[in-house]
Amino acid sequence: MPFLLALVLILLVQWLHLRLLCLELPDRFHRPLPWLLFFFHLPLILFAGLRLLGLGGHGALPLLQFLSRIGFYFQAFTVMHLLIAMLAEWAWRIFRKPVAEVDSLEEAPVDPSRRAFLRTSAVASTGAAMAFGVVGAQEAFSDPQITRLELTFPDLPPGLDGLRLAQLSDLHAGPLVGAKTLRRWRELTERERPELLLFTGDLVDSRPEELEPLLIAFQGFHPPLGRFAVLGNHDYFDDPGPIWRDLEGAGIRCLENAAALIQRGGSTLALLGLQDPMARNGRFARLVYGPGPRPAEATRDLPSDVFRLCMNHRPSEWEEALAAGARLTLSGHTHGGQINPIPGFSSARLIGPRTQGLYREGPDLLYVSRGLGVVGLPIRIAAPPEIVIITLRRT
């Protein structure tokens, strides 16, 4: 169903793009245009078709990755071309008094000055869209920024002073994030020598089998205090059972409304994980994999005075982590907006107020990572991928 919806959306965008191209290009191009667009979208159509047929296994993954990358980049170009042309259209409406009131692109040919304006802007908008695509792809797949933070808690147990942990969020292993990228992220993280490795959700993009390249990439990387994870909304797009099983099999403990006690220097850290709300109200109401966040369940067996660090995929659920007594909460989910074309405005504001970085609520802290992977379009603008290295300090 999600792929069918995606296909309908893609077809709608293409139809709008076709209307735009008809405005921009001379009449002689109009006849072959639909075929040309079909040709360019063949990879994405094949990708969607293979997925619909259930051919998403390991054998098909390299082919799917190849097809989807081509298709998604063209899709990204299409969306940006449309957006830029819309801006040109608004500019035209503001600066030129229309000859007659027009409501849609279909009425455009009756106004030659409008068509001429759009034709003139076509080259510029195509160039700008391509530049956005190139710059965005470069940002998305360049080495991530490494954010090193020292977070101080006066009541941190002495044995935890100096504890260095790595947070990796939103890797989205799948068609757009392959083995080579995952290996690079592992290499960069391992270089930081963390004592604890935490994955804060969206390990895969949409299917459980996409986890295997991630597990292979992180094979043999065993920080002394362990590797832990919580799942994100994307991990619940399909049955999460195989993800839970394969994580545990690889020695990555999945904390879903659960806690682990970690000993260091004679002190104890309680590491908690809350389950993502997608578990209880996934994209299909009939598929319920769990109760969603349950702070009471996660903390049931914990001593009341133990220092608590919580992994919680969505920053919008921080209140649940605070209810679990978390002094530090680590989240992701927002991708820092991923595509922020308006300077100073994070697109993540559209889904909530906590977009990226550090937040404080009394003595408690939340860090929202921009994450590593991409969702939807394979680009990032003004939201570079991020590996977070946190050192806990007592004073």
Ligand SMILES: [Fe+2]
């Ligand atoms: Fe994500």
